Amino acid sequence: DGGITQSPKYLFRKEGQNVTLSCEQNLNHDAMYWYRQDPGQGLRLIYYSQIVNDFQKGDIAEGYSVSREKKESFPLTVTSAQKNPTAFYLCASQREGREQYFGPGTRLTVT
Amino acid sequence: AQSVTQPDIHITVSEGASLELRCNYSYGATPYLFWYVQSPGQGLQLLLKYFSGDTLVQGIKGFEAEFKRSQSSFNLRKPSVHWSDAAEYFCAVGANSNTGKLIFGQGTTLQVKP
Numbered sequence: 009d010g011g012i013t014q015s016p017k018y019l020f021r022k023e024g025q026n027v028t029l030s031c032e033q034n035l036n037h038d039a040m041y042w043y044r045q046d047p048g049q050g051l052r053l054i055y056y057s058q059i060v061n062d063f064q065k066g067d068i069a070e071g072y073s074v075s076r077e078k079k080e081s082f083p084l085t086v087t088s089a090q091k092n093p094t095a096f097y098l099c100a101s102q103r104e105g106r107e108q109y110f111g112p113g114t115r116l117t118v119t
Numbered sequence: 120a121q122s123v124t125q126p127d128i129h130i131t132v133s134e135g136a137s138l139e140l141r142c143n144y145s146y147g148a149t150p151y152l153f154w155y156v157q158s159p160g161q162g163l164q165l166l167l168k169y170f171s172g173d174t175l176v177q178g179i180k181g182f183e184a185e186f187k188r189s190q191s192s193f194n195l196r197k198p199s200v201h202w203s204d205a206a207e208y209f210c211a212v213g214a215n216s217n218t219g220k221l222i223f224g225q226g227t228t229l230q231v232k233p
Binding site for chain 1: 128153155160161163164165168170209219223224
């Protein structure tokens, strides 16, 4: 069964700690994306990667970092520099510049 | 700059009634257009897509959308809404075919009255 998995579903952290969100896909897609979703603000692009070992900043990259060492995996680290990290995070992969397929999301709460 | 506007933040319809969700875009070239649906706490599911050709596209769950170039619109329709259609709906446009990035509208929340 092909798809995108994100883990964990819920994540709780104390302020000042870095946290890494997992995203794995077995769709054999080259491109992967990370979005942040806040109530009433739609989806905002954090980082994206079109190929292994390469990635670009999106619209709100400050306070986040990513890596793309394998085609299947695109983990996102929320660093302590991110001012308002509490949000719903969505990972997506894309087939040849066309539709994006989304994972189930991770809800991060930082207190 | 490319943009997507969904004018209606919240829409309420009665079960069995017809539905139309509006989407307007600003994009210089022929766009790729998408509609996604999101249930609370879930990821986004692709409803339908338009790349080229027939401007009326059929999607899953009985939804359809029509691309109107002259109006820069891609409105989503369903003839008879079911209670399970209550969700948030996002319109998206392919911003740049080289990067594959999508620009999303702010979303429309659909409430279905029994």
